[in-house]
Amino acid sequence: MRWLWLTISVVFGTFGDLLTAKGMSEHGIEDFGVGGLRGVLHHIGTHPLVLLGILFDALSFFALMALLSVSEISFAVPASASSYIVKTALAGWYLGEHVTPRRWWGAICVTAGIVLISL
Amino acid sequence: MRPKNVDASDVAGIAVSKFTNRLFIAVIVITNTIGNILLGTGMERMPDFQGLSVMAYTADLLTNWYVVSGTILLIIWMVAQLSMFTWADLTYVLPVTASAYILTALLSKYFLGERISIARWIGIVIISFGVLLVSETPEDTKHESRIDQ
Numbered sequence: 001m002r003w004l005w006l007t008i009s010v011v012f013g014t015f016g017d018l019l020t021a022k023g024m025s026e027h028g029i030e031d032f033g034v035g036g037l038r039g040v041l042h043h044i045g046t047h048p049l050v051l052l053g054i055l056f057d058a059l060s061f062f063a064l065m066a067l068l069s070v071s072e073i074s075f076a077v078p079a080s081a082s083s084y085i086v087k088t089a090l091a092g093w094y095l096g097e098h099v100t101p102r103r104w105w106g107a108i109c110v111t112a113g114i115v116l117i118s119l
Numbered sequence: 120m121r122p123k124n125v126d127a128s129d130v131a132g133i134a135v136s137k138f139t140n141r142l143f144i145a146v147i148v149i150t151n152t153i154g155n156i157l158l159g160t161g162m163e164r165m166p167d168f169q170g171l172s173v174m175a176y177t178a179d180l181l182t183n184w185y186v187v188s189g190t191i192l193l194i195i196w197m198v199a200q201l202s203m204f205t206w207a208d209l210t211y212v213l214p215v216t217a218s219a220y221i222l223t224a225l226l227s228k229y230f231l232g233e234r235i236s237i238a239r240w241i242g243i244v245i246i247s248f249g250v251l252l253v254s255e256t257p258e259d260t261k262h263e264s265r266i267d268q
Binding site for chain 2: 020027115
């Protein structure tokens with residue numbers, strides 16, 4: 001059962017972040033004052049990709065809670081850290097990001113570090 | 120003036136200052152870490168859900184200072200992270216803000232008195248190295264003109 005919740009959490013978390021990043025990248029932020037914040041909030045509340053991404057992130061969070069209820073935190077946290085690798089692999093294709101070797105090593109280091117921290 | 124909603128391919132890339140970039144990273148890391156700690160502490164202090172009606176449980180949640188302040192911080196975290204996606208790559212934002220794991224470990228040591236094992240210290244060093252590696256890359260690579268490596 002824990003592998004099922006883990007897969008659901010990683011898949012929804014990955015697509016959630018990809019969709020929110022895609023949706024937000026279409027917003028041209030103009031300033032960092034109250035007007036800019038209002039514009040960002042309006043974009044978050046009205047852009048279909050951002051809203052769908054937030055829904056997926058919420059489902060991923062609930063799946064992680066379910067995973068924590070059936071497994072130890074020392075399994076749940078490092079296993080779900082694998083999503084960093086999946087997101088990095090898909091960001092080049094879906095978001096058109098230029099994922100350099102340096103970015104890959106960064107994602108691998110973060111994932112390995114999270115595994116060690118939660119052991 | 121840039122239109123508010125434009126196709127991604129038409130956006131020439133938004134140049135933000137290094138200070139703004141670092142400020143957002145700091146806000147994301149701090150609000151995520153402290154928000155999670157407060158929410159976790161608050162939920163531990165909540166009564167068992169099964170013994171209460173939904174109304175009573177909701178009332179308890181809304182009057183639990185830890186839950187309310189933790190939720191507010193996590194809303195700020197979400198808005199700050201989504202805002203950063205407007206000018207920075209997903210593969211930049213996620214690793215760089217993973218320093219939240221380091222802050223959580225250090226806060227657990229200094230405020231909760233938890234012991235940090237050798238494995239955890241090595242994990243902290245490796246995450247820091249990963250954060251450093253990615254923070255040296257340009258934050259936006261979707262627009263070719265801004266790639267400088």
